[in-house]
Amino acid sequence: DQQVKQNSPSLSVQEGRISILNCDYTNSMFDYFLWYKKYPAEGPTFLISISSIKDKNEDGRFTVFLNKSAKHLSLHIVPSQPGDSAVYFCAAVAGNNRKLIWGLGTSLAVNP
Amino acid sequence: DADVTQTPRNRITKTGKRIMLECSQTKGHDRMYWYRQDPGLGLRLIYYSFDVKDINKGEISDGYSVSRQAQAKFSLSLESAIPNQTALYFCATSDPPRYEQYFGPGTRLTVT
Numbered sequence: 001d002q003q004v005k006q007n008s009p010s011l012s013v014q015e016g017r018i019s020i021l022n023c024d025y026t027n028s029m030f031d032y033f034l035w036y037k038k039y040p041a042e043g044p045t046f047l048i049s050i051s052s053i054k055d056k057n058e059d060g061r062f063t064v065f066l067n068k069s070a071k072h073l074s075l076h077i078v079p080s081q082p083g084d085s086a087v088y089f090c091a092a093v094a095g096n097n098r099k100l101i102w103g104l105g106t107s108l109a110v111n112p
Numbered sequence: 113d114a115d116v117t118q119t120p121r122n123r124i125t126k127t128g129k130r131i132m133l134e135c136s137q138t139k140g141h142d143r144m145y146w147y148r149q150d151p152g153l154g155l156r157l158i159y160y161s162f163d164v165k166d167i168n169k170g171e172i173s174d175g176y177s178v179s180r181q182a183q184a185k186f187s188l189s190l191e192s193a194i195p196n197q198t199a200l201y202f203c204a205t206s207d208p209p210r211y212e213q214y215f216g217p218g219t220r221l222t223v224t
Contacts, residue, residue, distance in 0.1 A: 032211055034211065034212060041217070041218070042217055042218070043116070043202050043204070043215030043216050043217050043218050044155070044202070044215050045215070046212040046213070046214070049211065049212065089154070089155070093211050097160075097162075097168070098208075098211060099157060099160070099170075100157075100211070100213060102154045102155040102156075103154060104152065104153070104154040105154060
């Protein structure tokens with residue numbers, strides 16, 4: 001049973017507009033979340049993270065929002081650029097061993 | 113130079129063969145991980161190691177074994193490869209107390 005869900009397999013946006021990628025989780029014990037970006041033929045690369053004690057974290061064009069009551073987080077990319085086209089994974093830190101539980105990813109296409 | 117390297121990058125092997133995938137890191141991290149990625153299934157943890165003497169099974173360890181030869185090296189073995197082990201394999205490292213994991217470029221394994 002998927003504990004971290006990315007319900008949109010793909011998303012297409014126009015260059016310069018906002019991209020919003022969503023992630024839902026089922027376990028209220030998750031207390032730290034990360035977003036990764038993955039290009040074809042490369043490993044995932046860390047993008048941004050957020051602790052459950054915060055509701056927002058910003059790094060340049062990337063902002064992550066956390067709504068604990070809804071068990072929902074989102075990644076906003078503003079403005080979107082063609083180089084942002086990649087698969088984005090949401091992950092949650094779980095358990096005493098602090099392993100990462102991964103979503104299935106959302107493929108973002110930013111069109112020029 | 114890449115901080116996490118994996119060899120080989122691509123491998124085709126036959127059913128029943130033993131194969132080893134190797135991972136090396138120059139990041140000085142104690143923790144290392146092996147994942148596999150399959151289409152539609154995201155990243156699944158095979159094994160992880162918190163230090164040279166501490167190796168743990170992940171969610172899909174059956175059919176795999178690992179060896180942590182040194183802090184910098186973590187190898188994954190398929191003792192008798194089968195076609196459903198065809199996948200993309202990633203090695204990763206992390207440095208507690210931070211949760212971010214840093215990935216190698218991946219090994220594409222095909223078992224015929």
